[in-house]
Amino acid sequence: MKVSTRREDFLQTSLELIHEKGFKATTMRDIAERMGFDVSNSYNYIKSKQDILELFLFRTSAEFHNTMDNILACSYTADEKLKQVISAHIQVAAKKPFEVALMVNEWRNLSEPKYNEYVALRNLYEKKMAKLLREGVQQGVFKEMDVKIATALILSSIRWLYDAYANTKKAMNPIELERQIVGLVLEGVLK
Amino acid sequence: MKVSTRREDFLQTSLELIHEKGFKATTMRDIAERMGFDVSNSYNYIKSKQDILELFLFRTSAEFHNTMDNILACSYTADEKLKQVISAHIQVAAKKPFEVALMVNEWRNLSEPKYNEYVALRNLYEKKMAKLLREGVQQGVFKEMDVKIATALILSSIRWLYDAYANTKKAMNPIELERQIVGLVLEGVLK
DNA sequence: GTCTATATTCAGATAGAC
DNA sequence: GTCTATCTGAATATAGAC
Numbered sequence: 001m002k003v004s005t006r007r008e009d010f011l012q013t014s015l016e017l018i019h020e021k022g023f024k025a026t027t028m029r030d031i032a033e034r035m036g037f038d039v040s041n042s043y044n045y046i047k048s049k050q051d052i053l054e055l056f057l058f059r060t061s062a063e064f065h066n067t068m069d070n071i072l073a074c075s076y077t078a079d080e081k082l083k084q085v086i087s088a089h090i091q092v093a094a095k096k097p098f099e100v101a102l103m104v105n106e107w108r109n110l111s112e113p114k115y116n117e118y119v120a121l122r123n124l125y126e127k128k129m130a131k132l133l134r135e136g137v138q139q140g141v142f143k144e145m146d147v148k149i150a151t152a153l154i155l156s157s158i159r160w161l162y163d164a165y166a167n168t169k170k171a172m173n174p175i176e177l178e179r180q181i182v183g184l185v186l187e188g189v190l191k
Numbered sequence: 192m193k194v195s196t197r198r199e200d201f202l203q204t205s206l207e208l209i210h211e212k213g214f215k216a217t218t219m220r221d222i223a224e225r226m227g228f229d230v231s232n233s234y235n236y237i238k239s240k241q242d243i244l245e246l247f248l249f250r251t252s253a254e255f256h257n258t259m260d261n262i263l264a265c266s267y268t269a270d271e272k273l274k275q276v277i278s279a280h281i282q283v284a285a286k287k288p289f290e291v292a293l294m295v296n297e298w299r300n301l302s303e304p305k306y307n308e309y310v311a312l313r314n315l316y317e318k319k320m321a322k323l324l325r326e327g328v329q330q331g332v333f334k335e336m337d338v339k340i341a342t343a344l345i346l347s348s349i350r351w352l353y354d355a356y357a358n359t360k361k362a363m364n365p366i367e368l369e370r371q372i373v374g375l376v377l378e379g380v381l382k
Numbered sequence: 383g384t385c386t387a388t389a390t391t392c393a394g395a396t397a398g399a400c
Numbered sequence: 401g402t403c404t405a406t407c408t409g410a411a412t413a414t415a416g417a418c
Contacts, residue, residue: 006401022299024215028394038403040396049394079381105299108213136380143382149363149371150380152355157348164343172340180340188379189327189341190270191334197383218411229385234413 010035010045014052015098019166023053023106054114057107060099061121063092068128078136083182085132086158090181093161094174100162126151154185201226201236205243206289210357214244214297245305248298251290252312254283259319269327274373276323277349281372284352285365291353317342345376 013034018026028049032039046052067088071081093100110118130151136142158181164172204225209217219240223230237243258279262272284291301309321342327333349372355363 022215024213025300027392029392037401039394040404041402043395044401082380108296109216133380141382142380143374143378145374145380146367146371149368150375152351153348153372153375154380156351157344159350160343160347176337177340180337181344183334183336184341184344184379186379186381187334188375188377189273189324189333189336189345190377191332219413220411228383230412231386231414232384235383240412 007045010042011052011055015056015102018052018106019098019101023102023109050111050114053102053106053110056099056102057110057118058114058121060092060096060103061118061125064088065121065125065128067092068125072128072132077141078132078139079141079186081132082136082154082185083178085129086181086185087178089158089161090174090178094165097162097166101166104159104162126155129155157181157185198236201233202243202246206247206293209243209297210289210292214293214300241302241305244293244297244301247290247293248301248309249305249312251283251287251294252309252316255279256312256316256319258283259316263319263323268332269323269330270332270377272323273327273345273376274369276320277372277376278369280349281352281365281369285356288353288357292357295350295353317346320346348372348376 010031014026014031017031017034020026021030028042029039032042035041046055068085071084071088074081074084076084107118107122108115130147133142133145133147133150133154137144137147161177164170164177201222205217205222208222208225211217212221219233220230223233226232237246259276262275262279265272265275267275298309298313299306321338324333324336324338324341324345328335328338352368355361355368
């Protein structure tokens with residue numbers, strides 16, 4: 001059974017290096033060096049540097065959308081749905097911290113037309129989150145609030161999660177992490 | 192009375208362009224072009240491209256630290272202090288959205304030794320915030336919680352603010368913004 | 383303060399031999 | 401799949417004339 005191809009090795013190495021140095025600062029030569037071969041060989045696996053970025057960004061974005069769609073379509077109440085979203089974000093961050101880091105830090109480096117496509121996906125994700133929150137307000141489980149602000153705030157509040165797993169020294173128990181974050185987002189810091 | 196020097200014009204132009212395209216993607220030629228002169232003239236105002244980044248990053252960081260120190264040192268209770276911090280972040284974001292955007296998005300592009308200095312300042316700011324939260328828990332105004340997680344979450348939750356002011360189309364009433372954010376951070380989304 | 387010219391370095395990417 | 405060699409373009413930065 002083959003668990004990893006040479007191409008996957010190359011992509012994973014690229015991903016980690018890009019996380020360390022940033023996309024623009026990472027050269028094809030850097031990646032090749034870490035792989036132990038010459039730059040020219042890199043093009044056995046990809047067509048261009050942009051390919052690496054596109055590949056991870058759109059793949060991971062699809063994963064987030066998929067989960068969000070399933071959560072929105074289920075019969076939970078809005079507060080339960082919000083907990084599910086938080087839980088999902090923690091799980092993806094824990095399992096694929098570098099992919100998530102790329103989504104947070106490097107999406108601006110996409111070039112057209114992929115950039116526009118990706119921005120549209122981001123906006124759509126925000127819309128889905130806003131819908132969830134609006135549901136909750138209508139159901140009476142969430143208080144009256146500015147849904148646009150709440151959406152931006154909540155999504156932003158969990159964007160650091162990858163950092164708790166990209167760095168092994170910071171690795172956190174995901175169960176406890178979820179308990180703490182759900183507590184803060186749903187009920188705030190006040191006693 | 193002189194309200195703006197040529198150098199300040201140059202720096203402000205650089206700042207806006209870097210916000211639009213990213214630091215690495217912005218060339219000295221881009222900046223010079225927007226200023227209406229040749230690249231070589233840029234070096235009348237700065238010694239290197241890095242200078243631009245350092246200048247804004249450390250200046251704005253000092254401003255945040257200053258405000259935070261004043262808040263920590265005053266006689267408010269912890270919940271009032273937290274409101275003050277949120278208020279301060281909104282005000283700086285509203286007044287200097289591009290400077291704040293630079294702090295959020297471009298600090299990784301600093302090169303040594305400034306990079307390490309800046310990371311230390313970031314960590315110190317987190318420590319100050321953690322101290323504020325710990326005070327609140329001890330005073331009994333904040334609930335028992337993992338202060339490290341709460342610090343990361345709250346600081347992250349307000350990092351998008353610059354975006355509400357960098358883009359004039361999104362400009363928000365800062366008073367209402369503060370009311371909404373304080374409500375969410377202190378009491379959460381539940382009714 | 384502005385320009386022309388240029389030094390230097392380095393990036394992404396391709397061709398073609400083994 | 402690996403290498404050597406190379407094309408092409410572009411970036412930061414400086415020198416020096418006007």
